[in-house]
Amino acid sequence: MTATEQASNGNLPDGTVAVVVVAAGLGERLGAGVPKAFVELGGQNLLELSEAIALSLEHPIWLVRVVPNNYTGERERSWENGEVVGQAVVAGGSTRQESVAAGLAVIPTGIDHVLIHDAARALTPSDVFARVLAALEAGAQAVVPALPVTDTIKQVELQGDREVVVDTPDRASLRAIQTPQGFKLETLRDLHANAVNADATDDAGLAEQAGVVVEVVEGSPDAFKVTTPQDLKYARYVLSTRGQTS
Ligand code: CTP
Ligand code: MG
Numbered sequence: 001m002t003a004t005e006q007a008s009n010g011n012l013p014d015g016t017v018a019v020v021v022v023a024a025g026l027g028e029r030l031g032a033g034v035p036k037a038f039v040e041l042g043g044q045n046l047l048e049l050s051e052a053i054a055l056s057l058e059h060p061i062w063l064v065r066v067v068p069n070n071y072t073g074e075r076e077r078s079w080e081n082g083e084v085v086g087q088a089v090v091a092g093g094s095t096r097q098e099s100v101a102a103g104l105a106v107i108p109t110g111i112d113h114v115l116i117h118d119a120a121r122a123l124t125p126s127d128v129f130a131r132v133l134a135a136l137e138a139g140a141q142a143v144v145p146a147l148p149v150t151d152t153i154k155q156v157e158l159q160g161d162r163e164v165v166v167d168t169p170d171r172a173s174l175r176a177i178q179t180p181q182g183f184k185l186e187t188l189r190d191l192h193a194n195a196v197n198a199d200a201t202d203d204a205g206l207a208e209q210a211g212v213v214v215e216v217v218e219g220s221p222d223a224f225k226v227t228t229p230q231d232l233k234y235a236r237y238v239l240s241t242r243g244q245t246s
Contacts, residue, residue, distance in 0.1 A: 017061055019054040022103065030229060039226075096201065104188060143182040146178065153168070178223040
């Protein structure tokens, strides 16, 4: 019997956490010729790097990889570290939200908490995962890691053919939001089932719309998202400073 079958039969260890790594995007802004999550950094692709960090949590993990349609042949992996009590590879959708929903659909019942992580945030330190999970275990329904904003952010609007500034929100109350975002599994399932739009850029957005309180914990500069070729260059640099080849 495989780990996946055992898990769906209800033999989950206490404290099992589901981790959904969304990796089904095309990576158009990166333009690497392959989907972004399959771009290599130091011998592992962004998806593999993301999974390895998730598995540093001191909890049994039920791991879901959400990949592009033509990557579902990805085999299940065996792991040197961490305890993977079940895993699944599923095809994503055309929006991030659809990809998350596809991942949620394969998580067995009997799990309390889920972490949703962007494969593109492949260098997220494990302490960010730990902080998000600790807040969930302390009773939060929804948790996001965040960093203060250092640039001045302005709201703009198109007036005729010119873009002009219309507002400057107070920077002190602004945060840049990262992943993993953590949820009570049942709460996130309900949010996705009742979502009005299909293209929220993060899961916490669905929670806010539904009036679910979203708690904030400290993120990390290293949890940045690889979006552009410049970000990938920077990611190679960060990885090299960790003593790995890039
Ligand atoms: N993602 C996904 N399914 C989608 C879109 C995005 O699983 N339909 C995932 C991406 O793989 C990524 C994360 O969501 O790990 C954040 O999305 P983004 O940075 O926008 O990645 P891409 O959509 O791949 O990039 P781009 O928008 O430049 O095409
Ligand atoms: Mg995208």
